[in-house]
Amino acid sequence: MSGLTLSAIYRYPVKSLRGECFDEFVADRRGLLHDRHWMVVDAAGRFLTQRQQSRMALIDTHVDAAGHLHLAATGMPPLTIAASAGGRSEVVVWSDRVSADGVGADADAWLSEFLGCDCRLVVQPDDVRRSVDPAYARQDDEVGFADGFPFLLISKASLDGLNARLAEAVPMLRFRPNLVVTGCDAHAEDGWRRIRIGDMSFRVAKPCSRCVIPTVDIETGERGAEPMRTLLTYRRRDNKVFFGQNLIHDGPGRLRVGMRVEVVE
Numbered sequence: 001m002s003g004l005t006l007s008a009i010y011r012y013p014v015k016s017l018r019g020e021c022f023d024e025f026v027a028d029r030r031g032l033l034h035d036r037h038w039m040v041v042d043a044a045g046r047f048l049t050q051r052q053q054s055r056m057a058l059i060d061t062h063v064d065a066a067g068h069l070h071l072a073a074t075g076m077p078p079l080t081i082a083a084s085a086g087g088r089s090e091v092v093v094w095s096d097r098v099s100a101d102g103v104g105a106d107a108d109a110w111l112s113e114f115l116g117c118d119c120r121l122v123v124q125p126d127d128v129r130r131s132v133d134p135a136y137a138r139q140d141d142e143v144g145f146a147d148g149f150p151f152l153l154i155s156k157a158s159l160d161g162l163n164a165r166l167a168e169a170v171p172m173l174r175f176r177p178n179l180v181v182t183g184c185d186a187h188a189e190d191g192w193r194r195i196r197i198g199d200m201s202f203r204v205a206k207p208c209s210r211c212v213i214p215t216v217d218i219e220t221g222e223r224g225a226e227p228m229r230t231l232l233t234y235r236r237r238d239n240k241v242f243f244g245q246n247l248i249h250d251g252p253g254r255l256r257v258g259m260r261v262e263v264v265e
């Protein structure tokens with residue numbers, strides 16, 4: 001695998017909303033800077049994703065150089081969120097209870113109108129630490145509002161192998177990876193334990209079990225049967241579908257498309 005390279009970098013500022021693509025980007029202690037830094041929660045403070053609200057796939061996100069979040073969606077006025085303004089509360093991400101700051105009534109009203117439900121936007125404060133599952137991580141590993149791990153990696157060959165089985169190809173963004181690599185066989189990433197990209201080293205924590213989110217069309221927000229129906233025919237194990245690998249990085253660094261990916265173990 002001498003030609004194994006990093007071919008794409010994606011960040012998703014708000015959990016389950018659209019992401020951004022970069023040629024070069026920096027990682028901090030939680031993962032890519034501002035990745036899943038914000039999150040939409042319901043009235044009870046529990047996280048919302050495309051699992052419950054498929055229209056979340058239609059909201060564009062951008063974080064500018066000053067760290068301000070910008071939201072945009074068809075039929076809605078653009079919204080800029082400069083800072084937290086709504087007070088601190090406890091929110092729930094799966095089994096984790098985490099302190100988060102509200103960002104204000106304007107963002108809450110904007111999202112509630114577009115999604116058609118009562119919801120709020122919260123941000124993870126710098127002084128709040130969310131640990132990675134200790135069954136897979138070290139004591140000092142932490143993560144933002146991602147489901148469980150700082151990075152998700154998928155090889156392009158894995159997607160190509162899936163699309164060869166589908167009547168209509170699906171884009172990589174259906175699977176919401178942070179890192180895409182080229183130059184290996186389909187699902188070669190299943191056998192990796194440690195990798196290095198540039199000066200950054202990563203531990204391959206566990207395969208990513210997939211939910212219904214890849215069935216949401218990111219252009220229309222509509223949910224279908226594919227690609228999960230096809231994945232069930234060849235990527236099913238223990239009654240789950242696995243596609244991609246969750247990674248934990250050993251420390252901050254900078255990543256650039258075209259960097260060599262070295263399989264250390």
